[in-house]
Amino acid sequence: MSQVNRLRQGGRIDRARTLSFTFNGKRYQGHAGDTLASALLANGVDLVNRSFKYSRPRGIVAAGAEEPNALVQLGSTEAAQVPNVRATQQALFEGLTAQSTNGWPNVQRDVMSLVGKLGGRFMPPGFYYKTFMAPASMWMTYEKYIRKGAGLGRSPMENDPDSYDHLNQHCDLLVVGAGPTGLAAALTAARAGARVILCDEQEEMGGSLLDSRELLDDRPAAQWAEQVISELAENDNVTLLPRTTANGYHDHHFVTLHERRTEHLGETAPTIDGVRPTRSRMHRVRAGQVLLATGAHERPLVYGNNDVPGNLVAGAVSTYIRRYGVVPGNKLVLSVSNDHAYRAALDWDEAGREVVAIVDARRNPDGELVEQARARGIRIIEGAAVLEAKGDKRVSGARVATIDAAAFKVTGQAELLECDTIASSGGYSPVIHLASHTGARPTWDDEILGFVPSLVKGVHAAGSARGVHDLAGGLADGAAKASEALAALGKSASAIEPPRADAIREGQACALYQVPHEKPTLRAPKQFVDMQNDVTAAAIELATREGFESIEHVKRYTAMGFGTDQGKLGNINGMAIAARCLGKSIPEVGTTVFRPNYTPVTFGAIVGRHCRELFDPERYTALHQWHVENGAEFEDVGQWKRPWYFPKTVNGKQESMDEAVARESLAVRTGVGILDASTLGKIDIQGPDAREFLGRVYTNKWAKLAPGRVRYGLMCKDDGMLMDDGTTSCLGENHFLMTTTTGGAAGVMEWLELWHQTEWPELQVTFTSVTDHWATMTVTGPDARKLLSEITDIDLDREQFKFMDWRNGKVADVPARVFRISFTGELAYEINVQANYAMHVWKTLFEHGKKYDLTPYGTETMHVLRAEKGLIIAGQDTDGSVTPEDLGMFWAIGYDKPFSWIGKRALTRPDTARKDRKQFVGLKPVDPKVVLEEGAHIVVDKDQPIPMDMLGHVTSSYYSPNLESGFALAVIKGGRDRMGETLYVPMPDGQAHEVEVVSPVFIDPKGERQHV
Amino acid sequence: MSDITYGKVATFNTHPDASIPMESPLSVAFNTGSVPAATSGSRVLFKEQAFLGHLILRGGAIVLDEAVRKVLGISLPGQPLGLALDASGERSVQWLSPDEWLVIVPGGEEFELEQRLRDALGDAHYAIVDVSGGQTLVSLEGEKARELLMKSTNYDVHPSRFPVGKAVSVVFGKSSLILRRPSEERYELVLRRSFADYLYRWILDAGAEYAIGVEQ
């Protein structure tokens, strides 16, 4: 394949390195340094996509981030697919494989284009809102077919082979954009010793200097850029980030920079020096000051059929010629409103191709570039514009006529110019996206015919980004603004002496957005404003006719600016058209709001390493490895991995959970079991006021708890609802050890600090988390004492060491605190040792436990055992709407404590004091084989039609091998007065389980077993 | 008996007399995870200093300062985020909050230290809590250690902002840890036991491109 449009010389490509690539199944060649777009243009590929709504043929329009059409699906394998890649921003690499995102069966012969041609007229904006309403039942069917047309590219269907990461960066000055302004700014800051980050979205830094016709210090501008970049690269305080797009400004100078690390090297990250780098990296930058040197986007003119391939913005023509050595056609018509765009014709002419004419909307243009064009003998048609492009899959001509832009009418007879390329320029819109991410509304500047950014404190714009478009001005502005920015940080930096640039005298531009046509807009050939979403000038006019007057309404009704380019080319034109239709000025119609991202960002890059095994921390206890080695199944409790149950393999068959739990719970009731309880939160509380503090945050009394004793406590919020529970032990007069639920640990710790720091700072008390310091092993069951006595020096005599006592001593030769508390209802000892010794103690328990058939059990058995005993689990049996009174725990409510403890006052509010609140009870299914479903609801009348009156729900339900029956805990309206009543639990299959309301304590109501 | 009551507060020597095997918070990681050996190409080195004594001190700075200077010979860092070490570098005191400090000493010293501090502090309101089993110290060295930290925490670890003698609690991955700068060439991380395995995996993952090596 020959590169028909490749110039023999020029450009910044490496002609020595030829790269092959495939587009829509055909192989082509380009060079290192090409973008996919420049390589396609070099090969004379005009048609790169089909439009979204009308399936019209589309070609490359621009050369950068503003490109609306040239979206491709990248990737040769399923896992490497990337949808919607802008060909203008994708560096060419060997083997690149891409295809158009739209067009079926292919982009050349697209079946949908017929629909677009015929149906285009029937699909005005708001089309969907006005149709498909009858019959109502058919909408889902209509929608199914509408959806078939959805989308541009497609998602990969296999998992991403690449990884991504984040790098947190800090700097004094972040400079966005490494064109002339950005380079001058960065150099100013760097020479002053500031920490500088300079990023630029392109493959190569230098911006407009890379394709400039101008000289700096009498040398090609690109040479100055190279020199500055190498100086910056030498500076340790400067971070240079090419291929890095600043995508979002997020308050207080936090800016996200997306660095494409390998996308220019291959479709997946290659291995470099034995390491596979991340595909892309998100720099999370916190800057002291931010300087936007983001340049400007050229606005195309809006004229008939301006979307036919071969229509480009003028600057892109220059870029392709000067930077890539590609001239994207043979015969050019250039339609402009300003001098600057004349460069495209000069470059085209120098490339040896024909400039048919420059069509200038102004009368008597007289700038230096105009003179140069005249001097070359290029025909200039003044006071005129291209009304309409001719051609289908490539421009074949331009209809040109004189116009009266202000009166919006064609004044002369149209002339048809034969050409294959139309370049246009309606002026330059500063790239203000990042500035408007702050919520600051930009303001319209009549002088430069564009919006300039409003800036929050510490954000600066310089150069083209604020309408200073000339090279000398941009250089000076960058240096000056950098100096200002550093001054705001209290650092002095004198602006660098910018290189000498020859001032080019430019004439005044004129305001031209939509070019008038002989026919009214609604009848004229389609004049595209937003090419990606197929929004035309007619659509905007129609929207305003229908009463959509706010620019936000117009955008939403027409979808203008909602594409992946966010309307970089089209929004201002669209606003100007809306303004014309409404008879208002552009600023009256509204400003334009941009949201992050500036250009789309890969999900993976935003996710970084927080995926797969690092998605969320897994917290392990000190005994985790033993659990794994002994076949535990795990339950996620908060971030903890807790053993759920320990299935045994019997005769080659692994136990089910029910079998394992039955075995484990019987072992505890009849022998001895062991639980790793290390995940419970533990807080060391010290100080003379520790006891007083406990009395305020717990509902029950703490005044008289003696050292050596343990008490269960309930903790409420000030709305009276239970938030956590646990035991607290008195270690010394002024010293306590509080335990919390596993999930509540961090919250309780912060809760205690909140009250201490903000309400009661006068109380002398400190809180320290010791959750991770101690490992906790619960040995429980009738044989617990026998087992423990074998390896401890603590006197376990039932009189010496009573239920709710704790003692110090040694267990397995390791110093331990042993707490005689029980969450199973059986004799139980909670052994606490320093976590580094836990494995030794645990294993020693098992050595001695063999003869007692010591059985490890997990959370499921723990739940069954505690439920049999009627003990709640906060968060399972309660849900944020349950008071201690609802739970019937009057014994743990200190009504007469002198201090109005947290939660007390709320209990007397009318609703909280109601007698028929949902109360905590037990349920016994009449059929013992029935295990009620947790979450099932309870009714009085099982035959009541829906909606049924629900009394409450089952909070916990299990089969008890000890009771040989199913049993449940529940909250039921007025439950305590319903003891003995028969109620029903209706199930989805229409059956209703009959249940009896009973006490929630199913086993050992007198508590004899835990006291043995 | 390992328990001694100082006035109204109980203290507890967690260490057994006999030689009992210990398992550090990183034992699961070392036993079952990947442990890449350090090579000449390793640009980050990870090394655990297991089983040190870690004490939390709570109380007023003036009161504590006197006691700490007397007992440890180190001035209590009074300024926020200060880290002070003794001459040997084996003992350190770190500011955690206006009324909270972390003391790290060689393993086994902590209980005696606590007693000596309590003796020196007398009746003042303060608290000393042994947290040795709950955390472990790790050092990171190498030319890419700082970059690894930048991947992991949003704290500014540039030497101008994080000089020697500074210590901070920071977000690290999706967890948190204490980050210390005891010397020019070394960073220290204090990991919480239950998060240690996650943090280890995070560090290994972040360090892969620097050929991170682990010295046990």
Place this chain on the structure above:
Amino acid sequence: MQRYSGFGLAKHALSHHENWQRQWRNPTPKKQYDVIVVGGGGHGLATAYYLAKNHGITNVAVLEKGWLGGGNTARNTTIVRSNYLWDEAARLYDHSLDLWKGLSQDLNYNVMFSQRGVMNLGHTLQDMRDIQRRVHANRLNGVDSEVIYPDQIKEIVPVIDTSKRARYPILGASWQKSAGVARHDAVAWGYARAADALGVDILQNTEVTGFKIRDGQVYGVHTNRGDIESKTIGCVTAGNSGVVAKMAGLTLPLESHPLQALVSEPLKPVLDTVVMSNHVHGYISQTDKGDLVIGAGIDGYLGYGQRGSYSTVEHTLQAIVEMFPIFSRVRMNRQWGGIVDTCADACPILSKTRVKGLFFNCGWGTGGFKATPGSGHVFAASLAKGEMHPIAAPFSIDRFNTGALIDEHGAAGVAH
């Protein structure tokens, strides 16, 4: 009102769309109205529409400080479901869901209500208990809802990762088949057009700056376009409710927070239902244009900036990629934020106030869009009668004093 239909559209096409009428007028404010609705979002416009349609009260003004439908109506993730836990909430949202079903025809405006089903995933045993509880309650309340398990989930959403490889494997889900999504802007426009046709004055760019109150009775508002009188005023101003209430000397039990959402670039259809996860915290659906619409929880601080913290976006996408690893290479196009007024119990306020004639409809938090028709419907009835409609009555401001909260935080899955 010019009726919309496929046939009409074809006719207009032949005349080059030159004869379309305005969808609503741009009237001058009158001096006095029977009812003033403050706030021209979905809920306010729906309130005005039902006042006119169901109660014959057509002398109604809707005062909108910006452009109609420009607040949360324009910024939400368009999910419509009714599988709420508590009886009071379920009744309100299910009433709304019933109205959604015929809304396009009622308004003669296709709001594209697509009953593609909504799934709330469970990842832990407690999630599953909560899901069971909610589904059981839904069923007995007559709300369509069922529990499904990983195999069924995979069948409905083939691209989701239901493997055990996940950090928090999916254990099951609640599934409301009749739930779905709608086209948010069309809801505001449809109500506006229909209300306008019945005589309601929709006054855009009309900002209320104060209330006229005498002897505890409201009798009008001050606006930037002059005073307007009415003895019945309903405030439906979502995130700005606290600010509006303050003008009447009232404090409300709510806080306004940023709620963020984002969209991917348009993709060929890959996800045909709505998937929500409370535990890993994110939710996702795909529009008829192909964008993946993604949202998460609110930011924790007060915020009127229509933007939130970037870390929330990061966490949300982490959750999405955790559930859908294949989306890792998909790209995020745009993010934005709304201002949600949240109550302590994650339920709205539909209430009288101590100022006679002044009513509030607010506190919808993250879940307002789905309630639009129901909220407007019962609020209109309340304004018309001067007494709260029975479905609205439990949502009184008084509940924050009596303690009768309707705590949808506890077990309602994601409250969106």
Place this chain on the structure above:
Amino acid sequence: MFYIHCPYCDEYRDEEEFHPKGQAHIARPEDPESCTDEQWGAYLFFRDNPRGIHHELWVHAIGCRKFFNITRNSASYEILETYRMGEQPRFSAEHPEGKSAEQGAAVNVADEAGVVAGQEGVKA
């Protein structure tokens, strides 16, 4: 993404280290039992919720674990000051430009050695 000056650590730290805890200066009533239901409801649930200057309680959760107050503009998100418990703000809706330094105590200064946190003051 806020950058918050912790008045105890005396440096700017990223928002991710902090948790917002709602409106500041809401003191628990001295004598809860004598409160009416309305007063108790007001303490629990009713909030100013202003668009503009707002005083709010935050905690440096991953950091020094201290609670402190922020004066922040809820519309622009600009932080005007941070101040410790017990201190009064300089900036408020009434004084958007800030009271003079003598009138307001809140300044971003480091804790001096020797100050015991337990004496730092209260919410009100």
